[in-house]
Amino acid sequence: MATNAILSEEETMKRTPQPTAAQTAVQAAVQINDRRWQAVLDRDRSLDGTFVFAVSSTGIFCRPSCPAKRPRRENVSFFDHALQAEQSGYRACLRCRPKAVDGNPQSALVRSMCRYIEQHIEGQLTLSLLAKEFRRSPFHLQRTFKSALGVSPKAYMDACRLRQVKQNLQAGHSVTTALYAAGYGSSSRLYERTAAQLGMTPEKYRRGAVAAVVRYTIVRYTTANSPLGRMLIAATDKGICAIQFGDSEQQLQQGLMREFPFAVRRRDDAAMSPWRDHLTRLIQGHEINPSLPLDIRATAFQRRVWEALQKIPRGETRSYSAVAKKIGMPKASRAVARACATNPVAVAIPCHRVVRQDGELGGYRWGVERKQQLLAMEKQARA
Numbered sequence: 001m002a003t004n005a006i007l008s009e010e011e012t013m014k015r016t017p018q019p020t021a022a023q024t025a026v027q028a029a030v031q032i033n034d035r036r037w038q039a040v041l042d043r044d045r046s047l048d049g050t051f052v053f054a055v056s057s058t059g060i061f062c063r064p065s066c067p068a069k070r071p072r073r074e075n076v077s078f079f080d081h082a083l084q085a086e087q088s089g090y091r092a093c094l095r096c097r098p099k100a101v102d103g104n105p106q107s108a109l110v111r112s113m114c115r116y117i118e119q120h121i122e123g124q125l126t127l128s129l130l131a132k133e134f135r136r137s138p139f140h141l142q143r144t145f146k147s148a149l150g151v152s153p154k155a156y157m158d159a160c161r162l163r164q165v166k167q168n169l170q171a172g173h174s175v176t177t178a179l180y181a182a183g184y185g186s187s188s189r190l191y192e193r194t195a196a197q198l199g200m201t202p203e204k205y206r207r208g209a210v211a212a213v214v215r216y217t218i219v220r221y222t223t224a225n226s227p228l229g230r231m232l233i234a235a236t237d238k239g240i241c242a243i244q245f246g247d248s249e250q251q252l253q254q255g256l257m258r259e260f261p262f263a264v265r266r267r268d269d270a271a272m273s274p275w276r277d278h279l280t281r282l283i284q285g286h287e288i289n290p291s292l293p294l295d296i297r298a299t300a301f302q303r304r305v306w307e308a309l310q311k312i313p314r315g316e317t318r319s320y321s322a323v324a325k326k327i328g329m330p331k332a333s334r335a336v337a338r339a340c341a342t343n344p345v346a347v348a349i350p351c352h353r354v355v356r357q358d359g360e361l362g363g364y365r366w367g368v369e370r371k372q373q374l375l376a377m378e379k380q381a382r383a
Contacts, residue, residue, distance in 0.1 A: 036078050039064045052079050052098045054090040061085035066096035083110055110145055121160045124334040219263040222272035223252055227283050228370045233275055239293030243345045245366040282347055285381025296344050305339035312353045315382035319357045341365055
């Protein structure tokens with residue numbers, strides 16, 4: 001009789017459907033969230049730092065003990081770390097400041113990595129560089145970062161770059177300036193990575209972003225022959241805004257239109273003749289007039305680089321890494337090169353005086369031959 005009872009129980013267990021691993025995980029998650037919700041209702045300070053709760057109706061996340069009015073349960077989501085809540089689009093409560101009590105030992109590391117990426121986005125960031133900076137193995141950093149935020153460090157870098165591109169385009173910077181300032185290496189790479197995310201090309205995004213607030217500036221310009229070929233000089237009422245070189249009149253006109261698509265462009269050879277003569281002398285290696293007015297847009301980083309370039313004596317050169325050290329960012333040599341490439345006023349800001357570490361000329365927006373010729377004329381004038 002006892003044997004039959006045991007067999008009956010075994011048969012019953014076999015016939016009863018057992019929960020799958022996925023179902024068990026869901027049940028465990030529900031139980032954890034129920035306990036967390038009770039902690040929120042109780043304003044349990046002992047659990048501060050173990051999780052945060054986010055409220056969809058306000059877009060804010062808080063610590064469990066936050067003294068604010070309790071939200072509706074259906075509007076609440078839970079996160080293990082403050083960084084996860086931020087990554088999901090929520091912002092920290094200013095009343096309970098949940099980020100100040102994040103109890104996860106890895107959160108401080110990930111938070112520091114995020115700040116480092118944001119502050120050095122203009123440079124050439126890699127996982128190996130981050131590993132060296134934070135004294136961890138690349139594998140450990142990758143796993144820790146992705147565990148905390150749900151994305152890799154590279155994906156976070158891409159998001160930061162896209163955000164900076166959008167901000168620069170909205171501020172009215174040219175596509176080229178926005179591209180290099182965000183750390184992209186080529187225009188094709190920018191278009192490939194951002195066209196799908198923006199839903200349009202960067203140029204269309206820029207036009208749409210600034211068209212409603214842009215002020216139609218009058219840009220006067222002239223073109224002339226120079227020792228470096230055809231030269232275009234353009235200026236607003238505040239000062240020179242563009243100095244370009246090209247092989248033809250059409251090429252220069254198209255370049256001016258790309259840089260100032262919203263401006264009213266007027267040719268004015270007579271008014272521009274003093275600056276044309278002055279710049280011709282400058283090209284030949286003579287001293288620049290320190291009062292030469294410039295009207296140029298720049299990011300904070302570009303401005304620091306360009307100011308450093310203007311301090312390089314004529315006839316001398318500096319390496320990209322030397323300029324990076326000069327501005328206090330020794331690891332930003334590639335970003336310095338990009339700032340040189342976006343210089344809108346050739347010669348007035350002497351980006352031609354920056355060369356590679358090995359002494360090779362490197363690139364130049366207006367052609368390496370012009371760069372070589374400029375340096376030769378400056379050395380000759382100085383001799």
